[in-house]
Amino acid sequence: MLMFQGLEHTAISSPDPEKLANWYVDHLDFHINFSYNGNYFVKGKNGTILEIIPSEGSRPPQTVANNKNPGIRHLAIIPDDFDAAYESLKNKGVNFQGEPFATMGNRLVFFNDRDGNLLHLIHRENPLP
Numbered sequence: 001m002l003m004f005q006g007l008e009h010t011a012i013s014s015p016d017p018e019k020l021a022n023w024y025v026d027h028l029d030f031h032i033n034f035s036y037n038g039n040y041f042v043k044g045k046n047g048t049i050l051e052i053i054p055s056e057g058s059r060p061p062q063t064v065a066n067n068k069n070p071g072i073r074h075l076a077i078i079p080d081d082f083d084a085a086y087e088s089l090k091n092k093g094v095n096f097q098g099e100p101f102a103t104m105g106n107r108l109v110f111f112n113d114r115d116g117n118l119l120h121l122i123h124r125e126n127p128l129p
Contacts, residue, residue, distance in 0.1 A: 009041065009048075010072070013055030014115050020052050023114040027092055028077060046078065062118035064097050064110050074110070074118040082107050082123040089121075 014020040021040035024030040030042040033049070040052045060066065067073050079085030086100060086109055100109040105125035112118055 009051045010075075011051040011053055012072070012115075012117055013053050015055050016115075017052040017054055020113065020115050024050065024052075027089060027094065027113075050075075061116050062112065064118070067118065074120055076120055076122045079121050079123070082121060085121055 012020075017038055017040050021032050021035075021042050024042045025032060028044070030044050030050070032040055033043040034041040038054050041049055042052065043049045060069075062069075062074075077085075082100070086096075089111065090096070094111050097110040097112070100107055100121075102108075107123040108120050110118060110120045
């Protein structure tokens with residue numbers, strides 16, 4: 001008998017959870033599916049959920065160069081159409097950490113959300129099993 005189904009959500013902290021939740025809504029087509037006491041849950045089309053909670057303190061910026069620091073390294077976003085999603089984000093003022101590139105049959109491009117969390121668009125020629 002299996003006891004575990006997988007991740008229900010991933011939590012990230014923000015100095016302004018509501019603004020970050022709305023960034024995911026406005027930029028990545030997530031929707032706010034639940035909130036309480038300043039915490040916001042945003043859900044993607046494929047059912048993935050981020051919980052955005054109030055933060056305390058500060059942290060160093062997240063970049064591709066320090067993508068090996070301990071902790072969550074990045075969030076990978078699956079677009080319906082890589083090129084259209086890239087152009088849409090550029091038009092919304094997202095600053096990318098370089099141009100899209102290909103590696104092992106995958107296309108990627110890294111960027112940060114409004115709080116500096118590292119994300120990347122990914123298109124896999126062969127989806128993970």
